Structure formats: structure tokens, C-alpha cells
Amino acid sequence: MALSAQRIPRWLNSIKLNSLITAAQLRSHYRRPGPTLLHRLSARPQVSSDNGFLQWGLKTVRTSSKWNSTSQCTKSSGQEIDSAQSTTLPSVSEQPQKTPNFDSELSLEDLDDVPPLSPLQPVSEQEAVRIIADPPLPPDSFTLRDYVDHSETLQKLVLLGVDLSKIEKHPEAANLLLRLDFEKDINQLLLFLKDLGIEDSQLGAFLTKNYAIFSEDLENLKTRVAYLQSKSFSKSDITQMVRKAPFLLSFSVERLDNRLGFFQKELELNVKKTRDLVVRLPRLLTGSLEPVKENMKVYRLELGFKRNEIQHMITQIPKMLTANKRKLTETFDFVHNVMSVPHHVIVRFPQVFNARLFKVKERHLFLAYLGRAQYDPAKANYISLDKLVSVPDEIFCEEIAKASVQDFEKFLKTL
Amino acid sequence: MGAAGVARLHGLFAAYKPPGLHWKHLRDTVELQLLKGLNARKPPAPQQRVRFLLGPVEGSEEKELTLTATSVPSLTNHPLVRGPAFTSLKIGMGHRLDVQASGVVVLGVGQGCSLLTDMYHAHLTKDYTVLGLLGKATDDFREDGRLVERTTYDHVTREKLDRILTVIQGSHQKALVTYSHLDLQTQEAYEMAVKGLIRPMNKSPMLVTGIRCLRFAPPEFLLEVQCMNETQKQLRSLVHEIGLALKTTAVCSHVRRTRDGCFTLDDALLRTQWNLNSIQDAIQAAAPRVAAELEKNLRLQLGTQQLQGPGWQGDNEGPSPALEGRTAGGAAVDKGQSCA
Numbered sequence: 001m002a003l004s005a006q007r008i009p010r011w012l013n014s015i016k017l018n019s020l021i022t023a024a025q026l027r028s029h030y031r032r033p034g035p036t037l038l039h040r041l042s043a044r045p046q047v048s049s050d051n052g053f054l055q056w057g058l059k060t061v062r063t064s065s066k067w068n069s070t071s072q073c074t075k076s077s078g079q080e081i082d083s084a085q086s087t088t089l090p091s092v093s094e095q096p097q098k099t100p101n102f103d104s105e106l107s108l109e110d111l112d113d114v115p116p117l118s119p120l121q122p123v124s125e126q127e128a129v130r131i132i133a134d135p136p137l138p139p140d141s142f143t144l145r146d147y148v149d150h151s152e153t154l155q156k157l158v159l160l161g162v163d164l165s166k167i168e169k170h171p172e173a174a175n176l177l178l179r180l181d182f183e184k185d186i187n188q189l190l191l192f193l194k195d196l197g198i199e200d201s202q203l204g205a206f207l208t209k210n211y212a213i214f215s216e217d218l219e220n221l222k223t224r225v226a227y228l229q230s231k232s233f234s235k236s237d238i239t240q241m242v243r244k245a246p247f248l249l250s251f252s253v254e255r256l257d258n259r260l261g262f263f264q265k266e267l268e269l270n271v272k273k274t275r276d277l278v279v280r281l282p283r284l285l286t287g288s289l290e291p292v293k294e295n296m297k298v299y300r301l302e303l304g305f306k307r308n309e310i311q312h313m314i315t316q317i318p319k320m321l322t323a324n325k326r327k328l329t330e331t332f333d334f335v336h337n338v339m340s341v342p343h344h345v346i347v348r349f350p351q352v353f354n355a356r357l358f359k360v361k362e363r364h365l366f367l368a369y370l371g372r373a374q375y376d377p378a379k380a381n382y383i384s385l386d387k388l389v390s391v392p393d394e395i396f397c398e399e400i401a402k403a404s405v406q407d408f409e410k411f412l413k414t415l
Numbered sequence: 416m417g418a419a420g421v422a423r424l425h426g427l428f429a430a431y432k433p434p435g436l437h438w439k440h441l442r443d444t445v446e447l448q449l450l451k452g453l454n455a456r457k458p459p460a461p462q463q464r465v466r467f468l469l470g471p472v473e474g475s476e477e478k479e480l481t482l483t484a485t486s487v488p489s490l491t492n493h494p495l496v497r498g499p500a501f502t503s504l505k506i507g508m509g510h511r512l513d514v515q516a517s518g519v520v521v522l523g524v525g526q527g528c529s530l531l532t533d534m535y536h537a538h539l540t541k542d543y544t545v546l547g548l549l550g551k552a553t554d555d556f557r558e559d560g561r562l563v564e565r566t567t568y569d570h571v572t573r574e575k576l577d578r579i580l581t582v583i584q585g586s587h588q589k590a591l592v593t594y595s596h597l598d599l600q601t602q603e604a605y606e607m608a609v610k611g612l613i614r615p616m617n618k619s620p621m622l623v624t625g626i627r628c629l630r631f632a633p634p635e636f637l638l639e640v641q642c643m644n645e646t647q648k649q650l651r652s653l654v655h656e657i658g659l660a661l662k663t664t665a666v667c668s669h670v671r672r673t674r675d676g677c678f679t680l681d682d683a684l685l686r687t688q689w690n691l692n693s694i695q696d697a698i699q700a701a702a703p704r705v706a707a708e709l710e711k712n713l714r715l716q717l718g719t720q721q722l723q724g725p726g727w728q729g730d731n732e733g734p735s736p737a738l739e740g741r742t743a744g745g746a747a748v749d750k751g752q753s754c755a
Binding site: 129130132134144145146148149154155158161162163164165166358361362393409412413414415 | 431433434435436464466467482489490491493495496497498499517671680683685686687
């Protein structure tokens with residue numbers, strides 16, 4: 001039954017009922033219909049009876065936020081929905097003279113003692129002017145837009161570059177962010193990430209992707225980084241890996257170990273090459289392992305590459321391990337059967353597996369129409385596959401096809 | 416900024432669908448590219464909101480706090496909090512093309528989608544180039560289908576092919592007159608038929624208004640077909656029937672649409688041009704032509720209404736689609752002209 005410290009309206013001081021006001025009083029006041037002077041405190045159900053609030057749909061974001069950075073709120077059993085707020089905007093630097101700590105003064109015995117304050121009591125003009133009656137915050141919502149102006153944590157996250165519109169699609173993460181306090185929890189995490197080497201400008205993207213890191217223990221994160229260092233990943237390597245695959249730090253040491261072991265066994269490369277591969281494409285460690293196993297089988301059995309050829313291709317283009325199986329087979333089918341490129345030439349230019357099939361088709365058909373489709377290195381007028389797929393259209397037309405871009409476009413419209 | 420971008424995005428434009436791409440993927444790709452372009456615009460200036468806050472009154476002796484109106488920055492409409500400005504667009508596709516066919520396809524954006532309905536009711540003709548291959552017969556009339564039969568084709572000459580094509584054109588012309596429910600005994604109907612302005616009234620099977628052979632190099636032959644109410648499968652079966660009429664067999668290796676109504680190959684946008692600016696320019700360029708074409712067809716429909724022959728028993732379905740076409744066409748033509 002905790003209350004966050006709130007700005008108490010002035011009139012309470014004048015009535016000198018400070019010490020006698022209890023949470024129950026405020027609650028009972030609020031339950032009265034019609035405007036009350038304690039209008040600022042928003043709906044707060046009784047702890048004991050109201051379990052209906054526990055059933056919230058997946059989409060709603062329940063707020064139980066500590067708005068004030070100077071709050072002294074202790075966490076309740078989690079059942080109390082507490083959306084009272086006080087403004088923490090920097091323009092209001094002065095707090096009222098008294099912010100009584102209700103926790104120390106409240107006791108259950110006082111609940112029935114003091115008579116409730118009546119809204120019909122006359123109030124002086126000056127006191128009336130100083131009553132702040134902001135509209136109450138909604139107790140639950142599906143978007144963080146309703147709360148961002150009242151929460152310092154959220155504002156600071158937005159200024160860092162975190163995309164709240166993506167995080168609010170995950171209700172648990174959004175709830176967590178509302179409950180967190182920037183100074184206490186998030187600051188430590190940010191300092192840790194900066195120590196790892198992530199730039200300020202990259203922090204926003206990182207946190208948007210891996211919002212679960214807010215619930216991780218800092219000690220665990222440090223252990224995982226230490227583990228990676230023990231596997232002789234350099235500091236800059238670790239920075240790059242964490243930046244490209246934000247979920248890496250959410251994996252336990254055991255899981256990371258298993259995955260590194262899997263890649264070493266499956267790819268049968270030496271330790272240094274495996275390390276380089278993982279640093280270049282760290283999402284191999286965080287993604288699913290089934291596609292990698294399948295793709296290795298596809299290369300070996302279906303496409304007919306030898307083991308050393310596959311190893312060579314993977315070290316050049318690690319993305320091949322996670323490519324779509326259907327696209328791989330279609331691309332290979334076109335390149336090998338229609339363009340008549342033998343295996344050993346494809347091995348030298350594995351970029352064809354990375355390129356879009358329609359691009360390869362269009363360019364090959366154009367070259368075939370012009371009579372320039374020559375992919376055998378031994379003969380004259382040879383066109384290498386990497387130039388075929390990776391150069392932009394203008395350079396392709398001018399240098400490789402030796403035609404104009406308009407001709408290429410006219411040809412495309414005859415396909 | 417975003418509003419100005421969307422304002423120019425109402426109307427029809429043509430895209431070139433390459434073979435092997437499903438029409439739905441084309442539509443989705445176009446939508447994605449347009450949304451990317453619209454969301455890439457400059458975000459609005461940060462908003463302020465007015466709050467009444469307790470603050471010290473300047474110049475007063477006592478340390479009193481009173482309410483003053485202050486403008487504080489508000490993050491509610493910040494792009495990172497609100498998300499992208501545009502999440503979906505209304506994009507419709509006109510006459511579809513199946514996966515292996517390629518060619519001009521008309522798409523409508525925003526309010527142009529209602530113009531698509533008018534184009535459908537206008538029954539405009541479409542031009543196709545159909546590439547046929549003699550000597551084979553397959554189960555689905557395509558070249559890569561399951562082979563059913565192989566035949567010789569040495570006896571086939573250009574003259575025989577042309578003769579068969581004229582027969583086909585003649586029979587389809589007769590069918591066109593039947594489906595248009597016109598009484599050709601009247602002078603006006605005869606003049607319309609001479610000018611080639613007859614259109615089918617309701618749903619009709621594929622009607623070929625013109626067919627000729629562009630190139631004949633056995634086993635390949637290239638046909639140009641002008642038709643309406645067709646599907647590409649029916650065009651392929653037409654090639655098969657031509658093969659049968661020539662006492663051999665034929666399959667269709669490629670179907671390509673070169674014109675859809677008033678949109679030709681020159682107006683069609685290639686894959687590299689499926690972005691916001693090119694599409695906006697294409698819509699602006701096509702708007703006057705589309706409006707003129709629809710207005711012409713509207714007048715044609717009104718004229719045809721008076722020429723229904725006595726043989727036609729006043730099918731109940733008859734007038735209503737035409738009427739709907741008329742009112743929708745009238746309203747849409749106005750819209751088309753205003754946005755042009």
C-alpha cells in the first residue's frame with residue numbers, strides 16, 4: 001500500500017491535517033463522485049478487493065509508474081495500480097515546502113480515525129488558484145504516447161534515440177520501462193554499454209532492438225563479456241558483435257559456448273577463421289541454427305560443392321549460411337544451367353548467391369541479346385560474375401554491356 | 416510535407432510487370448516504396464504545450480508561488496514516439512496478369528481506385544503480343560507444361576496462318592455484335608460498327624477485335640492480338656486452337672501485354688522507377704488522357720443505350736451496370752479532371 005510522494009496541495013497545510021491524512025482518506029475522497037479537491041490523484045483501486053485490474057489484455061499497458069525522480073515509493077505487492085503523477089519537468093524546479101513521506105506516517109490503525117475532508121468546505125481564493133488540477137493520466141493505455149510527457153525516463157530515452165513506437169508493441173517491455181527509474185537502473189546500463197564501446201548515436205538503435213536488456217542483471221552482462229574476452233575476442237571485435245547483434249548479451253554463457261562450439265564443428269574451420277566469421281556476422285550466434293544446418297546440406301548434396309569449396313565461399317560471404325533455401329536453389333539453377341557457369345567459377349564469385357535473382361536474369365538476358373554473355377575466364381571478352389551482380393545499373397550498361405541505359409530499359413520492356 | 420506528397424498521389428499509372436512476379440507482390444512492392452518515400456519526409460517541428468505551473472512571481476517580495484502559463488516542449492508527437500506517419504495506402508490493380516505473363520498493368524492510388532472501376536466498365540481493348548511454338552502440345556498450353564503430343568509442322572505456311580487468323584477475327588466480330596445487344600439494322604448502330612466502337616454489354620467471354628501475325632519463322636510465330644474480357648490462359652488456349660486449325664499443334668511460350676486502354680509500353684514504369692517521385696510524375700502525366708478516355712466512353716455508353724435492338728428482351732441486368740457505370744463514371748470523371 002505504497003504511495004508515491006506527491007505534491008500536496010497547499011490547502012492541506014492550511015487545514016493542518018497533514019499528519020492525520022492517510023492513504024485511506026485520500027482514497028475515500030477520491031471515490032466520491034463529482035469534482036474533489038484532490039482531483040489530481042487519479043483512480044486507485046483498493047488493494048484488497050480489486051483483482052479485476054489484474055486481468056488486462058495483451059494490448060494494454062498498465063501504468064504503475066514512479067513519476068517523480070525524488071519519489072520514495074516502495075514497491076507494493078504489484079497489485080496496486082498507481083497512476084498518480086507529479087510533474088517532473090525541469091521548468092518546475094521548486095517543490096513545495098512539504099512533501100510529507102506518507103510511508104512513515106501511515107498506519108492501518110489510522111484508517112478510521114480522522115473524519116474525511118468535505119469538498120463543500122470553503123476555500124480561500126488564493127488557495128483555490130494554487131490548486132493544480134491536471135487531467136488524470138489514463139490508468140491503462142495501448143500506447144506510450146499518453147505517458148511520455150509525464151515520465152522523465154521515457155523522455156530521456158526518446159532523446160537518446162530509442163524508438164518507443166516499436167517498444168510499445170510489446171506490453172511487458174513497455175510496462176517495464178514505465179516502472180524503471182532513469183537514474184537508478186538505466187544509467188548504469190548505459191555506462192556499461194558505453195564502456196563496451198558503443199557510441200552515443202548507436203545506443204538508441206541498440207536499445208530499440210534489445211529492449212529486454214533493461215531486465216538483465218548487470219553482473220550477468222559483465223560475465224558474458226568476460227567470457228567472450230576469454231575466447232580471445234578483442235575489445236573492438238566485441239563492440240562490433242554487440243552492435244550488429246544486440247541480442248548477443250542476452251544469451252547466457254552456456255548458450256554462447258554451445259553456439260560457438262556448433263559453428264566450429266559444423267563449418268570445420270580453424271579457430272581464427274571461425275572467430276572472424278562470427279565477428280563479421282554475429283547474428284549467426286543469435287539466430288536459429290536449423291537454417292545453417294540445412295544450408296550446409298544443400299550446398300553439399302543438392303548443389304554439389306566440395307567441402308573446401310563451401311568453406312572458401314563461406315569465409316568470403318558469411319551471409320550464405322542464413323540465405324533462403326528456395327532462393328539459393330533457384331539462383332544456382334539459373335546460373336549453372338542457363339548461364340552455363342561451372343562450379344569452379346561460381347566458387348570464385350559467391351556474391352551471386354547474395355544478389356537478387358531477377359537482377360541476374362535481366363542482366364544476363366541483356367548480355368545474351370547483345371551477344372556478350374561470356375563467363376569463361378579462358379576465352380576473350382570475359383565478364384566476371386561479381387561485376388555482373390554488384391555494380392549499379394549505369395556502370396553495368398556503360399562498361400560491361402557497352403550500351404546505353406535507355407537501351408537496357410527498352411530491352412527490359414520486351415521481356 | 417506529408418500531406419502535400421499524398422495530395423499528388425491520387426490517380427492511375429501504369430507499371431511494367433516482369434515475368435515471374437506475382438501481381439500481388441507487385442502491388443505490395445509499390446505500396447512499400449510509396450510508404451518509404453512518404454515517411455522519409457522531414458518530421459514536423461517539435462510541438463509545445465501550455466501548462467499552468469507553480470512558479471515564483473517576479474518582482475514580488477514574498478516567496479509566493481502562483482500559477483503561470485508556460486510553454487513546455489511536448490514529445491507526444493515526436494516521430495520516435497508516434498511511429499511512422501503513413502502506415503498504409505489504398506492501391507488497387509486494374510486488369511491482372513498471371514505469373515508468367517508480363518506487360519503493362521494499370522494501378523490506381525487513393526481516389527484513382529474508383530477510376531479503375533470506370534475503366535473496367537468502359538471495356539477498353541488491350542493489345543497483346545503472343546509468341547507461339549509449333550510442333551508441341553502440353554496440358555496447360557504453356558511451353559514448360561507436361562508434354563502431351565509432338566507433331567510435324569512442315570506443311571504450315573504464312574498464308575494458311577493468315578487465313579485462319581481472319582476466320583477467327585470474323586467469328587469474334589460476330590460474337591461481339593451479339594454480346595453488345597445492338598440491332599445492326601439501324602443506321603446509327605451500323606455506323607458505330609463501322610467505326611469499331613461496339614462494346615459488349617455485360618459479362619462476355621474473350622472477344623478478339625483484331626488479330627494478325629507479326630512474324631512467322633517456323634517453329635516460332637508472333638501474333639498481335641487486340642481483345643477484351645480475356646485472361647492470359649484463354650490467349651494461350653487460342654494459340655493451341657490455331658495449332659489445331661493448322662492441322663498441327665502449338666504451345667504458347669510468352670504472353671506480353673503492350674497496351675491497356677490508353678496506357679502503352681512507354682508509360683509503363685520499370686522496377687527501378689517504382690518510387691514516390693516517378694509515380695507522382697506518371698500520375699500527373701496520365702491524368703488528362705485518362706479523363707478524356709473515360710469521358711469518351713461515357714458518351715459512347717449513353718449513345719448505346721438508345722440503340723438496343725428489339726430482339727433484346729430488356730435483360731434486367733442490362734441497364735443497371737451501365738447506369739452505375741454512368742453515375743460513377745460521371746462523378747469520377749469530374750474527380751479525375753479536378754485532380755488532373
